[in-house]
Amino acid sequence: MQNFLELEAGTRESKALLSLLWLEITQKCNLSCVHCYAESNPYKPLSAGMQLSDWYRLIEEAAKLKCQMIQFIGGEPTVHPDLPRLITAAKAKNIPVVEVYTNGTCFTNELRTCFIENRVDLAFSVYADCADVHDQVTQVSGSQKKTLEAIEWSVNNSLMTRVGVIDTGINSSHTDSAVRMLKAIGVKNVGVDRTRLIGRTQLSCDEEALMSELCGKCTPGKLCVTSAGDIFPCVFSRFYKVGDAKEGLRAALDGSQLEKFQTALNSHRCEVSGCAPDEENSDYCNPDRPSPCNPDQRCNPDISCRPDAQCQPRTCNPGRTGEE
Numbered sequence: 001m002q003n004f005l006e007l008e009a010g011t012r013e014s015k016a017l018l019s020l021l022w023l024e025i026t027q028k029c030n031l032s033c034v035h036c037y038a039e040s041n042p043y044k045p046l047s048a049g050m051q052l053s054d055w056y057r058l059i060e061e062a063a064k065l066k067c068q069m070i071q072f073i074g075g076e077p078t079v080h081p082d083l084p085r086l087i088t089a090a091k092a093k094n095i096p097v098v099e100v101y102t103n104g105t106c107f108t109n110e111l112r113t114c115f116i117e118n119r120v121d122l123a124f125s126v127y128a129d130c131a132d133v134h135d136q137v138t139q140v141s142g143s144q145k146k147t148l149e150a151i152e153w154s155v156n157n158s159l160m161t162r163v164g165v166i167d168t169g170i171n172s173s174h175t176d177s178a179v180r181m182l183k184a185i186g187v188k189n190v191g192v193d194r195t196r197l198i199g200r201t202q203l204s205c206d207e208e209a210l211m212s213e214l215c216g217k218c219t220p221g222k223l224c225v226t227s228a229g230d231i232f233p234c235v236f237s238r239f240y241k242v243g244d245a246k247e248g249l250r251a252a253l254d255g256s257q258l259e260k261f262q263t264a265l266n267s268h269r270c271e272v273s274g275c276a277p278d279e280e281n282s283d284y285c286n287p288d289r290p291s292p293c294n295p296d297q298r299c300n301p302d303i304s305c306r307p308d309a310q311c312q313p314r315t316c317n318p319g320r321t322g323e324e
Helices: 002-016 052-064 083-092 109-118 131-138 143-156 172-184 207-211 249-254 256-273
Strands: 020-024 069-073 097-101 121-126 161-167 189-194 222-225 230-232
Touching: 020 052, 052 083, 052 249, 069 083, 083 097, 083 109, 121 143, 131 143, 143 161, 161 172, 172 189, 207 256, 222 249, 249 256
Parallel strands: 020 069, 020 222, 069 097, 097 121, 121 161, 161 189
Antiparallel strands: 222 230
8 A cells, every 4th residue: 555655646746747937027028029929018017916925936846846947038037126036046946957038138237147156048039130120020229239249248158048030020031141140159059930929929819720839849847937927838828827826836737727738739739740649759840840849859858848949958959068
């Protein structure tokens, strides 16, 4: 009986393990990008209900669930005054990877010091090598200059740096040259993705249509918590709530809503690509298919999916050797 109970407890524990937790600490952003999935802008409130103590509680719970990666995102997370405290808290709980997804235009000396002291990974979006085109996407003049300065600073300080070049339509003829520009300034991890028709670019409220915008990597080991305390399977699947921060991460992981979402997502994947949902190394992210995501799922799949949908695991960079 004791062995059975131990086995049962172990099964429950592994079901609750987290590979990736997105914390959308604010919906406020100093930019108003035309394609923003969260519909962020400067007029949004800094907080929609979640307080510093709430974020601390979630970070502590994530650590207990053996979370492998926390990404702070928004909105623009660097406009939130508590970001340094939250980064420090995540590092203190020994979360293996702590990343900030940022536009890089609001870096302060306090933030730079925090990033360096905690060896934070940084992720950015860039839209064009041409400042006018980039700024047309962000709708803020001068934004490209500040973003590129932040990227160069990150590279020069040997922080893990990756950049997503998002094709919004406005910048389609500039994506390749943007990649070349980023490589030239030392960014090793650069990916290109299409705009997801979610948020500001959403065309339909139909669940099937929204499912088709997902990369397909919203596994049960990933969760997103918004500044309102809503829990979603990932940052893009905000049309499918699976829990509430007041009830905790484990409740969402073990809840029926997440299971229903996964069933619906697997069903959609099979209809679109013919893949089997239980296929460990399925090729539904083949670049020849509509989704641009092409992860090597044999290389640390637990942290392979990032919000710019590159699905590029941090351990899968052939140009990187050892610790950086």
